[in-house]
Amino acid sequence: MKANCTRRGIAIATLSAALLAGMASPGPAQEAFDLDALIEAARAEPPITVYDSTGKIVDMAEAFSSTYGLDATGVKVSATAQFEQITREAQSGNVQGDVALITDTPAAVAQLLPRGYVESWLPPDMEDKIPAQFRNPLAITTNANVFAYNTEVHDTCPVTNMWQLTDPEWQGRFAMVDPLTKGTYPDWFNQMETYGDELVAQAYEDYFGEPLVTDQPSATAAWVVALAESGPLVTDGDDAISEAVGVRGQADPFVGLLSSAKFRDNEDQDHALGLCSEMRPWVGWSYTKLGLIASGTDSPNLARLFIHYVLTEDGIMPQMVDGKIPTNSEIAMPDDEPSGIMEVHDLVFGYDSASALEDWDARQDWQDLWLVHLSR
Structure with a gap:
C-alpha cells in the first residue's frame, strides 16, 4: 500500500515551492502583522464566497459579515465537489470560491497546493496557538468519526475491540460510510497501517488470545479484509448510520461508525446514540479540515481575514458544538458538546x-x- 518514493519526493518539492509562494503572495507583511491593517485592506475588496462541507458555514459567514461589516457568503459543498470546483475554477481563471474549508487533506496536499490552485496561510498572531502539525498546510479543526451504540438497548457498548466487529455475531450488524465513496475512510486505513499497525495486531491477540497470522501485508489490511467480509451495512452518509444505530424501539440495533456531529440527533430526533468509550485500541479516528485560500481570488485580504476569524472561538464555535475540535489550543470545547x-x-x-x-x-x-x- 506504500507510495512510490520518487513520486513522493517530487510532490514534496513541488508542494514546498507552492507553499513558499503562497506565504510570499500579496497581503499584509508576515514580519509585522497588524490585524487592524488587514481589516482595512479587506474593506477595499469585493465580497467573498466560502466553501465548506457543513451547512454551518452559512451561519459562520453571516456572523463574520456582521462582526466586520464585510460581505462573505457561505456555501455548503462536499469535499469531493470542492476539489472539482477549485480545480475547474483555477484552470478557467474564474474563481468563485475564495476560501475553501476542505476535509480532503490528501487531495489538497497532492493536487491543489502543488498546482498553485490554493494557498495555505497561517496568521502570524496565531502561530503560537496552533500546534506544529497543523500549521502547514493550515488545519482549522480535527473532525472525529466514532464508534456508537444504542443506549436504550445496551447499558454499555456491546463491542469493546475493533476485531469483535469481524466476529459472526456482528455479521451484517455494523454500519459505516462506504469507503468507496468517501476518501477519508481509505485514508484512515492507510494511516492505521502507517502509524498504528502494531496496535491493530495487539488488539487481535487481545481479543482472540493468539497472535495474528495473515497473508495480508499488514494487520490493518487483515482487519479491513475481515471487516469487509463480515458484510457491514455501508451507506452514503452519516444520517443513515444514526438511524440504524440510534432510533429508539429497536430490538437489535446496529453498532456504527459515524461523525461525532450526529450525536446532536439525540436531541433533535430523540435518538439514543452512545459513544463506545470502551472500544480499543481506539474509540474512533479523526481527520483534518484545512483552511485554504484560492490563489486567484480578487480578495486576498478579505480571505485571510476570514481564515483568521475561523481560528478564533467566535468564528469556529458553530462547528465546535458538533464535536469539531479547533486546532487553536487556547479554545476549550463547550460543555454541552453532545458526543x-x-x-x-x-x-x-x-x-x-x-x-x-x-x-x-x-x-x-x-x-x-x-x-x-x-460481502453483499
Missing part, C-alpha cells in the same frame, strides 16, 4: 498529514481491497 468525545479524546486515532501524499497514492489500493472482499 462526550473530549472525555476520551486521547483514545481517538489522530490524522498525521506528514503522510498525506502516501494516503493519496494508496487510496485506490485500499478501495480495491475493500471492494474485492466486501
Whole structure:
C-alpha cells in the first residue's frame, strides 16, 4: 500500500515551492502583522464566497459579515465537489470560491497546493496557538468519526475491540460510510497501517488470545479484509448510520461508525446514540479540515481575514458544538458538546498529514481491497 518514493519526493518539492509562494503572495507583511491593517485592506475588496462541507458555514459567514461589516457568503459543498470546483475554477481563471474549508487533506496536499490552485496561510498572531502539525498546510479543526451504540438497548457498548466487529455475531450488524465513496475512510486505513499497525495486531491477540497470522501485508489490511467480509451495512452518509444505530424501539440495533456531529440527533430526533468509550485500541479516528485560500481570488485580504476569524472561538464555535475540535489550543470545547468525545479524546486515532501524499497514492489500493472482499 506504500507510495512510490520518487513520486513522493517530487510532490514534496513541488508542494514546498507552492507553499513558499503562497506565504510570499500579496497581503499584509508576515514580519509585522497588524490585524487592524488587514481589516482595512479587506474593506477595499469585493465580497467573498466560502466553501465548506457543513451547512454551518452559512451561519459562520453571516456572523463574520456582521462582526466586520464585510460581505462573505457561505456555501455548503462536499469535499469531493470542492476539489472539482477549485480545480475547474483555477484552470478557467474564474474563481468563485475564495476560501475553501476542505476535509480532503490528501487531495489538497497532492493536487491543489502543488498546482498553485490554493494557498495555505497561517496568521502570524496565531502561530503560537496552533500546534506544529497543523500549521502547514493550515488545519482549522480535527473532525472525529466514532464508534456508537444504542443506549436504550445496551447499558454499555456491546463491542469493546475493533476485531469483535469481524466476529459472526456482528455479521451484517455494523454500519459505516462506504469507503468507496468517501476518501477519508481509505485514508484512515492507510494511516492505521502507517502509524498504528502494531496496535491493530495487539488488539487481535487481545481479543482472540493468539497472535495474528495473515497473508495480508499488514494487520490493518487483515482487519479491513475481515471487516469487509463480515458484510457491514455501508451507506452514503452519516444520517443513515444514526438511524440504524440510534432510533429508539429497536430490538437489535446496529453498532456504527459515524461523525461525532450526529450525536446532536439525540436531541433533535430523540435518538439514543452512545459513544463506545470502551472500544480499543481506539474509540474512533479523526481527520483534518484545512483552511485554504484560492490563489486567484480578487480578495486576498478579505480571505485571510476570514481564515483568521475561523481560528478564533467566535468564528469556529458553530462547528465546535458538533464535536469539531479547533486546532487553536487556547479554545476549550463547550460543555454541552453532545458526543462526550473530549472525555476520551486521547483514545481517538489522530490524522498525521506528514503522510498525506502516501494516503493519496494508496487510496485506490485500499478501495480495491475493500471492494474485492466486501460481502453483499
